[in-house]
Amino acid sequence: MYYQPEVETMPTQRLQALQLERLQELANYVYTHIPFYKHSFDAAGVTPADITALADITKLPFTHKQDMREAYPFKMFAVSQDEVVRIHASSGTTGRAVVVGYTKQDLENWGDCFGRFLVAAGATKSSIVQVSYGYGLFTGGLGAHQGGEALGCTVIPMSSGNTRRQIQFLNDFGTDILCCTPSYALHIAEVAIEDGYDPPSQFNLCAALLGAEPCSEGMRREIEEKLGVKVHDIYGLSEVMGPGVACECAQQQGLHVNEDHFIVEIIDPNTGEPVADGEWGEAVFTTLTKQCSPLIRYRTHDITRILPLMCDCGRTFRRIDRITGRTDDMLIIRGVNVFPSQIEEVITGFAEITAQYQIVLTTANHLDRIELRVETVADFPFDEIRALESLRRAIAGELRSSLQVAVDVKIVEPKTIERSEGKARRIIDEREGRQS
Amino acid sequence: MISQLTVFIENKKGHLANACRAIANAGINMHALFLADTADFGIARIFCDRPNFATQALRDAGFRAKITPVLAVRIPDHKGCLADLLEFLDSEDVNIEYGYCYSANNGYAIDVLKVSGDEVEERLTLAGYQLVAPNEIYELD
Numbered sequence: 394m395y396y397q398p399e400v401e402t403m404p405t406q407r408l409q410a411l412q413l414e415r416l417q418e419l420a421n422y423v424y425t426h427i428p429f430y431k432h433s434f435d436a437a438g439v440t441p442a443d444i445t446a447l448a449d450i451t452k453l454p455f456t457h458k459q460d461m462r463e464a465y466p467f468k469m470f471a472v473s474q475d476e477v478v479r480i481h482a483s484s485g486t487t488g489r490a491v492v493v494g495y496t497k498q499d500l501e502n503w504g505d506c507f508g509r510f511l512v513a514a515g516a517t518k519s520s521i522v523q524v525s526y527g528y529g530l531f532t533g534g535l536g537a538h539q540g541g542e543a544l545g546c547t548v549i550p551m552s553s554g555n556t557r558r559q560i561q562f563l564n565d566f567g568t569d570i571l572c573c574t575p576s577y578a579l580h581i582a583e584v585a586i587e588d589g590y591d592p593p594s595q596f597n598l599c600a601a602l603l604g605a606e607p608c609s610e611g612m613r614r615e616i617e618e619k620l621g622v623k624v625h626d627i628y629g630l631s632e633v634m635g636p637g638v639a640c641e642c643a644q645q646q647g648l649h650v651n652e653d654h655f656i657v658e659i660i661d662p663n664t665g666e667p668v669a670d671g672e673w674g675e676a677v678f679t680t681l682t683k684q685c686s687p688l689i690r691y692r693t694h695d696i697t698r699i700l701p702l703m704c705d706c707g708r709t710f711r712r713i714d715r716i717t718g719r720t721d722d723m724l725i726i727r728g729v730n731v732f733p734s735q736i737e738e739v740i741t742g743f744a745e746i747t748a749q750y751q752i753v754l755t756t757a758n759h760l761d762r763i764e765l766r767v768e769t770v771a772d773f774p775f776d777e778i779r780a781l782e783s784l785r786r787a788i789a790g791e792l793r794s795s796l797q798v799a800v801d802v803k804i805v806e807p808k809t810i811e812r813s814e815g816k817a818r819r820i821i822d823e824r825e826g827r828q829s
Numbered sequence: 830m831i832s833q834l835t836v837f838i839e840n841k842k843g844h845l846a847n848a849c850r851a852i853a854n855a856g857i858n859m860h861a862l863f864l865a866d867t868a869d870f871g872i873a874r875i876f877c878d879r880p881n882f883a884t885q886a887l888r889d890a891g892f893r894a895k896i897t898p899v900l901a902v903r904i905p906d907h908k909g910c911l912a913d914l915l916e917f918l919d920s921e922d923v924n925i926e927y928g929y930c931y932s933a934n935n936g937y938a939i940d941v942l943k944v945s946g947d948e949v950e951e952r953l954t955l956a957g958y959q960l961v962a963p964n965e966i967y968e969l970d
Contacts, residue, residue: 769837769893776835776897776943777926778865778872803869806839808891 396512396544397505400653401708408709412656413447415681420444420453423687426471429464430689450656450679451667455690461491461632470494472685482530483631483730490530493631494685500539502682506651507540507637513706514600514625515643516570518545521597523566525559525573525581526605526728528552532635533605533728537572540637546570553577560585567597572636574728575608575616575624579759582619593621602627604636605728606761607716612825626715632691633678639713647700647712654682657713658690659699662720670699675720676713694720724820726754726761729798733819736765736800739791745773745784749810751818756825764801765792766810775804830898830950831941831963834875834883837893840866848873848892855886860967863929863941874929874941879970899943901961902953906938914940917956923949939966 395401403411420441423430434440437454444450461469470477478497482490495503516522522541526533534552541548549566551559553573559581562568571578578601585592592598598620604627608616613624628648629636638655639648650657659674660667668674676693680686696719700712724731733752740750751766767788774780785802792800838844845864852859852875861876877883880896887894904910911930918925923946930940939961950960963969 771888771893772895773893775837775893776833776872776874776895778867779926781870782867804837805870806837806844806891807893809839 394512394515394517395708396509401509401710403653403709405709408652409447411653412681413444415653416447416450416656416679417441417444419679419681419687419689422471423689427469427687429460429469433460433689447656450658450690453679453689455665455677455692456688457692458491458632458694462489465489466492467494470685471687472496477685479535480530481532481535481631481635491632496684498682499634499684499686501543502654503536503634503637504539504543506634506654507536508543509651510602510625510627510637510640511540511544511546511570513640513642513649513708514570514602514623516541516544516546516600520544520546520569521549521566522546522570522572523549523551523559523562523568525551525553525571525577526636531729532629532631533572533574536629536635536637537602541572556581556584557588560588560590563592563596563598564590569597569599571598571601571620571622572627573601573603574605575603575612576606576727576756576759576761578603578616578620578624579612582616583759586619592619596621598622600625602636602640604628604640606725607718609825628713628716630693630695632686633680633688633693634683638678642704642706642708644704644706646704647714649704649706649708649710649712652710655680657699657711659697659713662694668698670701673698673717676716694723696720722820724752724754724822726763726798729796731763731796731798735796736792739788739795740765740767742791743784743788745769746788746804747807749807751810752820754820754822754824756823759825761824762801763798764803766803766805768805768807768810831876831901831961831966832880833897833899833941834877834880834887835895835897836873836875836887838871838873840868840870845871845873847890848887851887851890851892852877852883855883857883857886861931865927876966878968880967881970897943899941900949900953901966902940902942903933903937903959903961904940906932906936910938911940914958917953917958918942918944918949921949921952922946923952 424441433454439452476496477494479495482492524537528534601622602625625641627640629638639650641648656679658677662675676695676697678691680688695716697713746767753764755762789802836848857878859877863874865872884894923944926943928942932938
């Protein structure tokens with residue numbers, strides 16, 4: 394089953410011709426509508442007219458997250474404000490968030506992109522889709538919502554949290570498809586089992602579209618067994634669009650990229666040169682149809698590879714492998730992107746603590762738990778428990794507002810944070826399914 | 830004022846022992862130890878000989894340690910004596926951050942108090958209370 398069969402099964406040659414046509418339009422569009430791209434094209438000595446074949450994309454300069462931060466808030470919008478109908482933003486310290494805008498057409502395309510994957514997971518107009526991604530500035534909730542409505546499903550806008558109510562609706566409504574992060578899906582499964590449900594026999598669920606954070610194969614199988622569903626790994630990032638950039642079909646052998654809307658390249662992160670199909674590297678995306686926030690060769694820092702062969706499902710869109718890691722130190726905590734530098738910025742704002750810190754990530758009830766270990770400066774009045782507790786609360790509050798993630802702050806003895814000669818080991822990732 | 834040695838101790842197995850060992854290794858004898866605990870950490874408050882030297886020894890061993898000035902009042906070991914003292918401080922508008930008591934010899938108890946307020950020692954002395962001098966408790970340094 395396909396949502397837009399004429400596109401999803403388009404012969405490769407025609408698809409590539411469509412991509413080239415759109416890439417040429419895009420190059421012109423960004424060059425004339427976004428000053429940043431005029432500068433970056435000029436600096437690279439390239440003009441839109443230099444794009445005569447798909448391979449010419451490598452002549453175009455990369456776009457980095459930092460470029461988007463510097464464009465805060467709307468400097469990279471290619472349309473006037475009256476055409477922007479929605480804004481999403483990724484977490485960031487105050488004033489430094491990455492902001493993306495959507496026109497009506499952008500939202501429609503987004504809905505289609507996600508809708509295709511719902512269909513690939515077996516959804517029809519009569520399906521009930523429970524969206525348990527967070528709603529808000531985070532693209533997960535509204536992106537999945539958009540997809541469900543585009544297809545004409547019955548969408549339950551649950552957002553994340555309130556797990557017992559999630560379970561009640563899964564049971565009472567007969568939800569067919571669940572969309573959330575893999576860790577939350579597992580948590581829902583665990584709580585349901587704890588409460589005496591047998592999800593595979595009692596719930597109507599047939600598939601789960603899980604994304605926004607890495608999911609190991611073991612975790613996937615565990616969710617599948619506990620919930621009695623087929624898990625489809627879905628990929629997306631707010632800069633490029635949100636969830637729906639790529640997703641697994643029923644084969645579960647790699648994620649099909651919506652290639653009519655995006656060009657994916659895999660590059661060597663050190664040289665910036667493309668690598669051969671099948672080779673691991675950093676995924677780079679170009680948006681072909683976005684009107685408000687188009688991007689040329691956006692560096693994702695996500696590590697994957699192109700799976701060379703055609704998929705048995707009949708879709709001609711090429712597939713990327715599941716994301717195996719990052720080329721930078723970005724952490725994905727409960728689906729939220731967190732850079733250690735953001736944490737450091739908060740820490741250095743407190744004169745009461747030293748710059749020595751350690752972030753420990755663990756899994757508790759299948760959810761990420763983040764603990765920040767800090768030590769007080771030598772002359773801090775730690776004799777008073779009240780002073781220590783209020784310091785702890787102040788740091789946690791500041792972190793919560795700047796990261797959008799709850800952090801357990803622990804004040805530790807100085808010697809427990811190891812001092813190393815070279816690069817300090819700031820991050821200890823002990824979460825299930827992480828290899829670091 | 831008495832120099833109380835304060836040590837920050839994580840709520841982890843063996844850490845209190847490590848702190849005490851560090852003091853012992855410095856050749857210092859302890860006279861009293863009180864522990865305040867929370868879920869994550871504890872604060873050990875110690876009376877010991879040569880408190881400045883002990884503080885340095887603990888810091889060298891990697892602990893957060895510092896000297897905190899506290900009041901020590903000697904009161905008769907009778908019922909109501911502590912209540913009298915606390916009521917007096919309350920009437921003088923002195924706030925008590927924390928306190929602990931231990932019975933000493935010869936029918937006296939020593940009440941240790943961390944207080945905020947000006948000239949509390951003078952006011953106590955004027956009211957007839959007997960303050961304990963540092964050298965009565967520990968060897969100075």
